[in-house]
Amino acid sequence: MEEKKTAVEKKEISLLWALTPLLVMVAVMIVTIVYLEQGPHIPLIIGTAVAALVAWKHGFKWNDIEEMMYKGIKLALPAVVIIILVGLIIGAWIGGGVIATMIYFGLKIITPAFFLVTICVICMIVSLAIGSSWSTMGTVGVAGMGIGLSMGIPAPIIAGAVISGAYFGDKMSPLSDTTNLAAGLTGTGLFVHIKHMLYTTVPGIIIALTVYGILGTKYKASNLDQGSIQDTILMLEKSFVISPWLLLIPVALIALVVMKVPAVPALVVGFILGTLAQVFVQGGSLAEAIGALQSGYVIESGNAMVDDLFNRGGLDSMMYTVSMTLVAMTFGGILEFSGMLQSIMNQILKLAKSAGTLVASTIVACFTTNATCSEQYISIVVPARMFSTAYTKMGLHSKNLSRALEDGGTLTSVFIPWNTCGVFILGTLGVGAFEYAPYAVLNYVVPLLSIGYAMTGFTIQKLTQADIAEINKREASLES
Template sequence: MKDSKQLKAIPFFAAILPLLFMISSMALVVIVFEGGVHVPLIIGAVVGGLIAWKYGYDWMTIEKGIYDAIRLALPAILIIMTVGLIISSWIGGGIIATMIYYGLKLVSPSLFLVSICILCCVVSLSIGSSWSTMGTIGVAGMGIGLSMGISAPIVAGAIISGAYFGDKMSPLSDTTNLASGITETDLFEHIKHMIYTTIPGLIIALIVYYILGRNIGQHDMNGTDIDEILTVMDQAFVISPWLLLVPVIIILMVAKKVPALPALLTGAFLGWFCQVFVQGDQVSNAIIALTDGYSIETGNKLVDELFNRGGIEDMMYTVSLTIVAMSFAGIMESTGMLEVILNKIMKVAKSAKSLIPITELSSFFTNVVCAEQYISILLPGRMFPAAFKKYHLKSKNLSRALEDAGTLTSPLVPWNTCGVFIASTLMVNPFDYIPYAVLNYTVPIIGIIFAIIGYKVEYVDPHSVQNTVLTSDQSITRSKELH
């Protein structure tokens, strides 16, 4: 690595170039050529690397930044691959078919969107994980919704809204604990303060899903098609309520604070067990399905589309996209370019009323650039405590802003680890589901509006403001203690 004296501070106009190249190439490749987002992210990473090299960073330093960022995403990559195992084994074991079967029989089509959103709220609130909720309940919900003739992006939006409600509000959630810890806010004070923005957002989302569901129920339903789907599934799988014990066991395991990866691997094994001993499939077929995905031909196009999927191979696109996105993020953060951009944004905050919107925009911007929701909480969470103390704002205002924007906007960025996970798990393009993930964009907007009008923005007594300011090193140490 070059001597630190040879490193030049990267100015704002140079720091912003990789982002501009990435966004412009993204528009060209995705919108005009209808391609994927890998190449635009690689272009942004190359431009970032060249700029860093011009300002004195050698290849070893740039490479270390890339590897450090990818290392941060490794837990997410392992979960993505494990969800591939879950999907294939639960399809082969008849678990997904059973959930869809009883869902079609019990849930009214006009209330399905509201019902699946509330169900995902309850499950994610209980276990504190949006990914586990979407990888289990969400997959089945997609099957039920599609069988009812509801558009996939709408169903995905309802599932995402419900899953991220619990991810944001559960005391078991890692992002909830991270946001409160990095800002030194009491966990339950943090959760109570989020109620004011999150509950109105959920109510708005449920109203939207109720209206959409009423329209779908009146115009798009075909009872004959649903009866045919039920018949085909009944012939292709052993349908039994006992199979529902598998998702219940996994939810209970996570609720008992069993780490997500062991719990999901247990779910994959139970699904494989059901495929062999309940469905009567050959051991060799069940093992191959874990890698290549489950395969079935029923003659019903919709049923075949629902159940021909899963496996590790089905997740490789998502894994590769995660690696590419984190490479771009690693260059931007490790060379200080992201901090330069955020510092420029920070200069816009001239009052307490503008500070909270700037914090939320910074968290969203970090989600875009760094493609990882944890960084969107950590980085602004390390940068803004002094500013919040300067304006005598309680730390829970900062922790709420970090979650309103950092946690909730992560699925709205197609190349964010959350966006790519959802695309591979629910099989819906993020650009398609974004308009229907109502909770995820209404809550940040509500938070900004409340900040501007001063509603539920809490101040400390100016005379009691401590002179000590949370430093970056202290924040990092505090965040590590959480894990």
């Protein structure tokens, strides 16, 4: 089995052939989404078929290609589990009145002019505390969408503020898996890595908050229908038992993750508490609670906005997201394990002649991996493997690479509709990548700042003699 794997990995595919599946997939994707107004699943399947044909043409047997697809799916399985659990949480928390309580007090406390800044900061704090953008968007983000829509703010703008805040915390939290992954793969100390990211991420979030502050001025109380907001509040009071005690459920979830309880068991506790709240606080039956977990919560309040906000969640609602994730990862699996992605990356690497172009190439490579392999983690793992030696040879500290991986990989994943992150956001917040992209300010400002810094040499750390000695010592120990 090991010999078979090695033989497969040694096969080489030219750049033109490596680009063919990607170009075909993108072309079909544009026609399908823009002109036919259909989903991205079929274009991804067509891209997978073309990738399989290219691999077959270069000597790979069907068993090899099949194994590549399975490997791609396997990489996405942790994300699939999280997606399913978030669907259960949304259904349970809506049925338990948790989301309604969050929206209720949000409408009471937050003024429309400051809403975008406020929801961004709240998502920053929660995500920084728990280290997960997905959990933040699936809980606080969902409530934020409800509050903002009730205030008359367009969904793409709200989603952009939620995403910026959630990804700030995901990128900067020592509890974040992507933060630990980027630091670990490059051999950079965790807090050295986080400190170095402050130079790009803090200015990025300041710019984002400024933009949201300016956008928020368009939604002052004088420009809104206060009667509509009041009607929503009254309908929430009529449809749910509103209690500040219900806020302890999201607080408990955050506390569990802060205490380093793994995401999956923490999310399981979250939906169990929501289910108990639906039965014992809201007075629903056990059958209704199970139905909310499976098919989502169902309400007929007579208020179109309330019905639209709360008729959602459940396992079934995430099957679109799960299916697209699986299809995308079969496509990414063939590109990754056939060597097509390696061929594309090698050409990108040839452009790196200086520190500036090396960092820029890293960020472009991360974005390319997000687009081709459809998975945020791969966009960190693959470029980390490819660029590590180049940074060392150019005399650059590994923290430059680790920062570039997060600036280009973690943040840009949201802009690819078929990436697991873009798919998750669509399923959770109900807004597509092309709609929220202009408003996810942090996610595109930070990569641009990172490239700008590299081109000017600002914050680019060179290796010291002590660093070089440590690297030589580590390499010598590996060879012995």
